[in-house]
Amino acid sequence: MSTDRIVGIDLGTTNSLVAFMQGDRPVVIPGEDGVNLVPSVVALDDKEQIIVGNAARKYLIETPERAVYSIKRLMGRGIEDIQQELKLFPFRLAEDLQPGEVLRIRLGEKTFTPPEISAFVLRQLKRNAERFFNAPVTKAVITVPAYFNDAQRQATKDAGRIAGLEVLRLVNEPTAASLAYGLDKKQNGIVAVYDLGGGTFDVSILKLHDGIFEVVATNGDTHLGGDDIDNLLITIALDDIRGDMGMDVSRNGEAVATIRKAVIEAKIALSSQPATSLEVELPGGKHYQRTITREQFEQLIDPPDAPEASILHRTVGPCKQALEDAGLKPEQIDEVVLVGGSTRIPKVRALVEELFRRTPHTDLNPDEVVALGAAVQANILSGGSEATENMLLLDVTPLSLGIEVAGGVTDKIILRNSTIPASATQHYTTQVDGQTNVAIHVLQGERELAKDCRSLARFELKGIPPMPAGIPRVEVKFLIDANGILHVSAREQRSGKEAETEVQPSYGLTDEQVESMILDSFDSAEEDFRQRQLIEARNEAGTIMAALEKGKRSPAWRQLNTDEKKRIAKMEKSLHAVKGEDDYQAIRDAIDALNQGTMRLAELMMDTAVSTALKGKTMDQADMGEGPDAPHPVAKAEFE
């Protein structure tokens, strides 16, 4: 088994998934519980253990101060960016947070940065994949919203590193989705992807040409999604409860979390039913109930008289802008693809049809299609296969890159929707005699003034040889790589000296900080994996031996001849001998041998069970205990 296996990960606002390419098809790897979706929920239990996914969901209601959801909304952001978020989401910031510092979220007594919390989710996905492959997984492709800026991308990459994953590529979510669709339909044409997820909205327009997926324009809103719909419904419920029942539960974390769960269920129900009942058990035993019709729901998410308050309408502007940037009219779009759970809402589908004048494709599960596409990209990066032959993704940078120049103006040097990798070179000189440093402020955004753009970083060019003002000529090269992440290098041309660039990211962790956070460092990843593998093998040995004990007591045992019984006994003895040792392979071999050797016993047991049943005896009497659906006595066990 290759240890070079690269997985594709969709690190979502609401749910996350891991997928890989099995033969010519991408498949999602389920978790221990057999479920494909891992909720992006992280909790800290009272023993200070990190709990992730479904198991963490109950903490949202029981101990909301120890759990967090939708952390993706905070990735790569500063305290001043998230005032709106803080009003709507129960994020508990660390009290000692300094301005300019990377955010830290409180979970119980501890605090974590958003990349660390995302890393817990990634680590869970990594483990799910390792369990599935029975081999370490250290490389991944992770998807990000197309409209993520540099800081948000960098934060995602940091999260991967903290989780012990080498992030080989960040792929934009709508583009990934198009890859998953494109695998089936190898045709040429223009495709629009409308991706309304839990917390982010993206639209991308692609040109498909003989396996090349060329993104021509992308747009979006990194703070728009299903979460916002939930918040509208929560507000209504809270108002009702205050008005009708005279109770203000808006500050009761547990109550709000219960209401949130109920409104999400109602929202989902309304996609398939004309009306649903919203019911919540409130603290003090009170009961809140309200019927919501689909019509009311649609009024709420798309009020016809107030387009500025319409969640749906907020997706229209980005779609139109993307079409304009692509130089296309709606009727030139050949196919439309829907991505993200929120596109299950009938009103959203109707809007998309109206915008692009096409019935959108929904054949792939909108919750899984991004992860599947990430797996396709992972396959391309690992050298490709027959299924991905000739496939190549050419993506763009969603936002213009600029530099602050005199007057506080943004000088755009790489325009949005430029195919990446892309580069630009600028020349700088000094203003004062003997000046050895030059400061450069890098910005991202479309606005004319620097103060209205996103500050990415301040660079200090150091070590310029002292010369009269205006003489040095420092060439600075800005390069956006295939992940959409900026790199800067500088050289003083008169002296030929490489100028040092000292990066001070405006929002984000430094390399040293990331280093100190790494959960399973690359060096120990292999060791950790061996340890886990050993424990799992020992558990499996215990299970197979217990099953054998049961087999010996069954009537089937008596049907075996002496030789067979002797052989089994010998194999049992060897497994018993190696079980306590640290040699994983020896345990594994002994398990496999015993597994093989007891095949006939298992078959006989099954026959006995069936014939006993036919004779009118109940399953309980048939010495099989678990009935005909019971696993092969030596079937692979479930592990903790």
Place this chain on the structure above:
Amino acid sequence: MRARAAGESPAATQARSRKQGLMAIDTSKTIATAGSGDTTANCWSCGDMRAAQFCHACGKVQPPLPVNYFSFFGLPRKLNLDMSRLERDFYELSRKLHPDLNARADKREQEWSLEQSSLLNDAYRTLKDPIKRTQYLLRLEGVELEEQSKTATERARTSGEVKKQIVLPDLLEEVFELNMQLEELRANKKMGEDDPALVRDLESHKAQFEKKYEELAEELKNHWDHWDRALDLDSAEERRDALDGMVDLLNRRSYIRNLVRDVNEALGK
């Protein structure tokens, strides 16, 4: 024309730029050094003699050579381009140079792949756009268009400097009238008055200018023909004429674009 942006005094602007301690001496994108020399070298890996961006023999990505965007695509510096061929070459080169397809190569080759494919993308982006292609050629030929560039205009707008404006004699009368109407509209706005007739007039003026703007794109093609012919004839004088024609046209174009933008702003669009 426009004064500085609201809320920023010239003094504040100066203070800010002083604090920043930097001065961009050339804000235009640098041109990949104009080398008319070799665009091929021996492959570093297999030694094949005709390796350009990648080796035709072993397929390995090569370290980037100093080329301009035309020579990157193996094209002469002509402005009439076969767009479908350019697109085909872009896709073909992408299939060789893109980092995704070199993800398993060693670190050094990955670096080259990143540099080569960014050069490819930058070149394709510039050459496929008629205006960007023309501007690029002008810069390659040593002509500076900076004073009419968008950045220069915006910087002047925010800093309040008077920007050197090119006079367009044939447009003078129309521009004069348009500016009068704009003043009137702004005055009306201040008084809270509404003059639908004036708005209509402005709209129709704007439409005229937009039409002219479109026509210029067509007219540009004549200059391309002129330039391409001059190259064939190898005539320095013809070349100079063609370049002058293009500079003049691009200046008129950005002048009209600024006018249209002012009208849009005044109309609140």
